[in-house]
Amino acid sequence: MNRIVIIGGGPAGYVAAITAAQQDKEVILVVDGPLGGTCLNEGCMPTKSLLKSADTYDLVKNAGQMGIRLSPNSIEVDWATVQERKREVISKLVNGIRYLMGKNKIKVIQGRASILSSNRLRIDKGNENEVIDASKLIISTGSEPIPLPFAPFDGEWIIHSGHAMSLPAIPDSLLIVGGGVIGCEFASIYSRLGTKVTVIEMGEKLLPGEDDDITSILHDELMNQGVTVHTSTTVKNINSTSKTVFLENGDGKLVEMISDYVLVSIGRRPRVNGIGLEENDIDFSRLGISVDDRMQTSNPSIYACGDVIGGIQLAHVAFHEGRVAALNACGQFAQVNYRAIPRCIYTSPEIASVGLTEKEARQKYGEIKVGEFAFSANGKAVLSNKPVGKVKVLVNPQYNEILGFTIVGQHATELIGQGTIMLHAEITADMMEDLVAAHPTLSESIHEALLNVVGQAVHC
Numbered sequence: 001m002n003r004i005v006i007i008g009g010g011p012a013g014y015v016a017a018i019t020a021a022q023q024d025k026e027v028i029l030v031v032d033g034p035l036g037g038t039c040l041n042e043g044c045m046p047t048k049s050l051l052k053s054a055d056t057y058d059l060v061k062n063a064g065q066m067g068i069r070l071s072p073n074s075i076e077v078d079w080a081t082v083q084e085r086k087r088e089v090i091s092k093l094v095n096g097i098r099y100l101m102g103k104n105k106i107k108v109i110q111g112r113a114s115i116l117s118s119n120r121l122r123i124d125k126g127n128e129n130e131v132i133d134a135s136k137l138i139i140s141t142g143s144e145p146i147p148l149p150f151a152p153f154d155g156e157w158i159i160h161s162g163h164a165m166s167l168p169a170i171p172d173s174l175l176i177v178g179g180g181v182i183g184c185e186f187a188s189i190y191s192r193l194g195t196k197v198t199v200i201e202m203g204e205k206l207l208p209g210e211d212d213d214i215t216s217i218l219h220d221e222l223m224n225q226g227v228t229v230h231t232s233t234t235v236k237n238i239n240s241t242s243k244t245v246f247l248e249n250g251d252g253k254l255v256e257m258i259s260d261y262v263l264v265s266i267g268r269r270p271r272v273n274g275i276g277l278e279e280n281d282i283d284f285s286r287l288g289i290s291v292d293d294r295m296q297t298s299n300p301s302i303y304a305c306g307d308v309i310g311g312i313q314l315a316h317v318a319f320h321e322g323r324v325a326a327l328n329a330c331g332q333f334a335q336v337n338y339r340a341i342p343r344c345i346y347t348s349p350e351i352a353s354v355g356l357t358e359k360e361a362r363q364k365y366g367e368i369k370v371g372e373f374a375f376s377a378n379g380k381a382v383l384s385n386k387p388v389g390k391v392k393v394l395v396n397p398q399y400n401e402i403l404g405f406t407i408v409g410q411h412a413t414e415l416i417g418q419g420t421i422m423l424h425a426e427i428t429a430d431m432m433e434d435l436v437a438a439h440p441t442l443s444e445s446i447h448e449a450l451l452n453v454v455g456q457a458v459h460c
Contacts, residue, residue, distance in 0.1 A: 002026055004329055005121065005134035007113045007275065010037020012306025012318035012325070013140035014097055019326035020138075021104035028132065029106055030113040030123055035097045037142050038307075039315040041090055042162035047185055049086040050165060051346050053077070054192040058348070065385055077193055079170050086165070115139075115276030118301035136301055136329035139289060140322060141275060143268040143307035148177065151238040151264075158238065158262050161186065167261070171195050175245055175259035177235055179206040181345050182265040184218065188347040191225040198228040198257065200247060205231055207345065210406070211358045214351060217389060217408050221349055238262065270308045293335045295325035303329050312341055340423035344413040349389050352416035355404030355423045361394045368403065369395040371429075371453030375409045377460050378448075379440040386410035391449040393419070393429070400428040400454075411442055418446050429453050 004020040006013045009031035017029045034041050057077055063070055101108050111123040111130070115137065123130045145160035147153050153160050159167075161182050170193050176183045179201030191197040199206070199222070206222075206229065207215045219229060232250030239246070245262060247255040270288035283290040283298040288310025295303045305321035307313045320336060327334040345351040361368045374390045375381035381389075389409020396403055405419030422432075429450050437444035448459055 003028065003134045004136050004138065004326065005030065005132060006138040006140060006326075007115075007121070008037065008140035008142055008306070008308070009033070009035045009097075009108070010140060010142045010306060010318065011039050011315040012142075012308075012322035013037065013138070014100070015319045015322035016138050016140060016305060016326040016329075017106045018100060018104050019323045020330055021106050023327070023330040023332070025135075025330055027104070027106045028134070029101065029108045030121075031108060031110055032112045032141075034094060035101070035108070036090075036094050038144075038162075039318075040093055040097070042165065044315055045093060046086050046090055046165045047161070047189075048346055049089045050082065050189050051185065051348075053082045053085070054189045055348065058192045062385070077170060083166065114274065115280050115282075115302070118280060118299055121276075136303065138295075138322075138325050138329055139275065139297075139302065139304040139308055140306040140318070140325075141271040141308045143270050143313060145264070146267045146269050148235060148238070148264055148266070151240070151262075153264070154240065157240055157243055158264060161263070161265060164261070164263050171260040173259045174198070174261050174263060175200065175257055176263045176265060177245075178265035178267070179203070179208075179229065179231070180265060180267070181207065183263070184222070184345065184347050186263055186265065187222055187227050188225070191222065191227045192348065196226065196228075198230065198259065200233050200235060200245075201229070201231045202234045203231060207351070209357070210351065210353065211392075213358075214353075214392070214406055214408050218345075218347055218349065218351060221388060222347070225348070268307065268313060270310055272308060294328045294333070295321055295336065296328060312338065314341070314343070317341055340420050342413075342416045342420045344416065346413060349386070349409045350412035351406070351408045352412040353404065353406040354416055354420045355402070356394060357404060357406065358392070358394055361396075361403045365396055365403070367397060369397050369429075369453045371395065371449045371451070373445045373448035373452060373460055375442070375445060378442060378445045380442050381410060381445075383440070384410060391415075391445045393446075393449045393453060395429045395453045400430045402427060402429055405446075407446075409442075415443055415446065418443060 003026040005028045006017050007030050017027050021027045111125040113121050115121050120133050173196045176199045179199050187197045205215050236248050237246040245257045272284050277284050289304040295305050303325040305325040306318035324334045324336050342354045371393045376387040381387050392406045394403040432450045437447040
């Protein structure tokens with residue numbers, strides 16, 4: 001038998017399936033839910049559809065600054081159409097994955113899988129069960145939102161990100177618990193659509209993993225969009241009957257807040273329960289399934305990839321891990337490479353990073369070189385009326401090694417591709433001195449930041 005069976009049809013699972021099929025293996029993909037997983041159906045793609053609608057509404061409202069006169073009374077958000085467009089985007093992309101399954105002769109079985117042995121699993125299809133054998137198994141069951149311990153999701157008032165994408169109407173008020181990536185993205189969506197948004201973050205700042213100078217720019221812009229931010233604040237209790245949230249700030253003061261919805265975005269946990277890990281000697285914890293750099297679990301016949309292994313829970317990381325898991329399951333040799341993983345936050349303004357943050361770089365190397373270039377000095381950013389933000393590059397002075405890039409501003413998530421290539425290819429800062437960057441473009445700010453490192457910046 002030469003069969004690879006994958007459990008889970010999200011980014012890691014369907015990429016693993018296609019990769020295995022390309023190695024001329026018989027492939028079965030077991031899916032408990034729609035193809036594309038959380039990312040495509042309840043995560044990155046629908047969120048970005050809503051963000052695009054918010055961006056467009058924001059652009060139209062501010063068209064007067066560009067010399068375009070519109071009647072304020074004629075500008076409104078058609079929420080039903082926004083939702084329909086989101087559904088159309090999801091449907092088109094899901095159909096694209098379904099086409100790829102057929103093109104690569106991958107058999108898709110709808111059902112919930114549980115592992116019976118190293119080479120066998122049971123699929124619960126509701127009314128019937130099916131047992132199938134495999135040469136190798138790949139687990140990619142993904143992750144799920146973490147609820148508050150004293151207030152489970154009810155989908156009506158206490159909601160998670162999946163619920164927040166399909167609200168029946170734009171709410172008057174929204175309280176977001178958690179100022180990480182998901183919380184900030186939804187704050188950026190709904191505040192610009194007219195919702196009174198409040199963000200509660202228990203840490204000292206939004207986006208705890210990013211540098212202070214970067215998060216402060218986003219903090220200020222969210223406040224300009226009408227968002228109220230409470231840092232060093234925790235949720236002590238929630239009363240669903242009165243729809244009241246009880247908070248405690250850093251000074252120990254208790255505060256009560258009432259909101260139309262409470263969006264809890266305090267993280268996601270790997271889906272490791274009920275799939276037969278304990279019975280098959282597969283090491284795991286609440287943080288995810290343990291794997292080596294070939295995505296192999298403690299059971300040599302079983303691999304795992306994507307959010308279920310914890311670590312960096314990003315779709316593009318899952319793509320990479322899925323490919324590595326499949327190649328190894330097919331008898332080849334491949335290792336994961338986490339050296340240059342871009343991190344993208346689709347707020348307004350966007351934030352994108354790759355490599356080390358400044359705090360991490362100083363902890364690891366001590367003295368480093370920092371080069372910056374503000375978008376307020378970039379012609380394309382100014383004429384686009386989007387001058388907020390900057391490019392920051394970190395360099396090891398001993399070898400001019402580029403350690404990290406962070407960009408905050410318009411189209412940062414597109415621009416970070418240049419920094420990702422530089423880190424992946426181990427390009428040094430001095431190698432970029434003679435680069436000719438197109439003008440006027442936002443991307444020339446990256447070159448200016450690199451020139452700033454070596455003391456040759458022209459426009460700052």
